[in-house]
Structures are given as structure tokens and as C-alpha cells.
Amino acid sequence: MPAAEIFIRATETDPDVIARSVVREAHERLRAGLAELTNAHPVAGGDQFASAELVDFCLHELRPYLVAAGRDLYAPAAEAADTRLLVDALRIGSVALNAQIDDLAAAGAVDAFRISVAIAAALNVHLQIEESVLLPALTGMRSVDPSLLAADLRACLAGEQAEESTVIDVRKIARGGRHPRVFARYAGLAAGEAFILVNSHDPKPLRQEFEAIHSGAFSWDYLQTGPEEWRVRIGRVAVDD
Known part of the structure; x- marks a missing residue:
């Protein structure tokens, strides 16, 4: 070719x-x-x-x-x-x-x-x-x-409604698209709003990315820590300009 x-x-x-x-x-x-x-x-x-x-x-x-x-x-x-x-x-x-x-x-x-x-x-x-x-x-x-x-x-x-899911189960998302989907959802949050991330393991790498990109501007609260399912509430924190 x-x-x-x-x-x-x-x-x-x-x-x-x-x-x-x-x-x-x-x-x-x-x-x-x-x-x-x-x-x-x-x-x-x-x-x-x-x-x-x-x-x-x-x-x-x-x-x-x-x-x-x-x-x-x-x-x-x-x-x-x-x-x-x-x-x-x-x-x-x-x-x-x-x-x-x-x-x-x-x-x-x-x-x-x-x-x-x-x-x-x-x-x-x-x-x-x-x-x-x-x-x-x-x-x-x-x-x-x-x-x-x-x-x-x-x-x-095309007129479809914007995704405003309160729960994102990344197990249903293809690898490579999981973190971008989470960050896209975070980008749509107003201060004080949050969503719940569901995963099959502790999403530590994702938290490290949040720390690197949004340090001090997000909250991270574990709601469930295994053994088969992890749930984390991720929110946007108001930041003084």
C-alpha cells in the first residue's frame, strides 16, 4: 500500500x-x-x-x-x-x-x-x-x-440533551475514554455540585490526575471502598479568585 x-x-x-x-x-x-x-x-x-x-x-x-x-x-x-x-x-x-x-x-x-x-x-x-x-x-x-x-x-x-448524570459507571465505558468522560462531567459542574463515580477498583490514578489539574478545586469522598465496587463522590469546590 x-x-x-x-x-x-x-x-x-x-x-x-x-x-x-x-x-x-x-x-x-x-x-x-x-x-x-x-x-x-x-x-x-x-x-x-x-x-x-x-x-x-x-x-x-x-x-x-x-x-x-x-x-x-x-x-x-x-x-x-x-x-x-x-x-x-x-x-x-x-x-x-x-x-x-x-x-x-x-x-x-x-x-x-x-x-x-x-x-x-x-x-x-x-x-x-x-x-x-x-x-x-x-x-x-x-x-x-x-x-x-x-x-x-x-x-x-442534533438536539439531544446534555449529559448531566449524577452517577458515572466507568465500567461501562471503553478504556481510554473513562478519564476524559469524568473530566468532561466535572467541567460541567457548578461550584457545590457533584457526581458519583463507580468503578471496579480504587481510582487512585484518576485522583492523581485531579490533583495535578484541579488541585484545591475538587472534593473527593469515598462512599464505598470495595471489595468489588468503589463509589466516589467528586465535586467542584468554590475557589476564590
């Missing part, structure tokens, strides 16, 4: 490549949808701009993406010191985009066109930062499984 073909096949199944592909596909769908609708600008003396279709697109395509990105991209990246400020900026951008969507929903046809142009411009910058800065950082984090990230993002964009 030619080396080039081997490289292509390996690339197509590489988790990092798959994760980036899922995000970029979502980005392109948003860009294309906004471009198509904003091209139908109003003509003099009329209200021919498709503001209703644009509002529908923003409410049912753009806004769900912002929710999905917040859960599956921003939450895990916010756990790392190197990307925390970046995530803060992206979250501010998401809030601004949501405010513009609200303005769009309340606007007339002419104002809707103006707002849609502003949304498209702001969104383009927002998505470029996700692609060029956030995604490379995410796929390089040891606590993030790119395959899991891609699957969760796909599920959220």
Missing part, C-alpha cells in the same frame, strides 16, 4: 482530525446559512428581506450551536490555566451574539438586515478564534478525548 494512502487512511480516523472536522462542518453550515439569508437584502420601499427566515435560523441553528460550544468546547478548556482567559473572551462573545439575536427577533425588515450583517461579522471572528486557537489547544489536553468531544458536540447539535 502506498505511503500516501496509509497517511490518508490514518488521518481520516485520527480523533483530532475528526473533532476538528465536526466543528468546522458546524461552522461552515452557520456561515453558509447566514450568507444565504443576508444576501436577500431589502429593496427600497419594501420589506422583502427574509427577516422571519433569518430569525428562525438564528434561533434554531446559531443559538443551539452557541449552547453546544459552551458545553463541549468552552467548559473543558476553562479548566486549563493556559486557555481560561481565551474561554472568558469567547463566552463574552457568545453573550453578545445572543443579545444580537434577541435584537434581530424584535427588529423590522430594514433593521434586521443591518443586525444580520453585524451578526455575520462578529460570528466569523468568533468561529475563526475557535478554529485557529481553541481547537488546537483542546486536542492537546490530556484530560480531553477528541473522539468524545466530537460525539458530544454532534449529539448536542
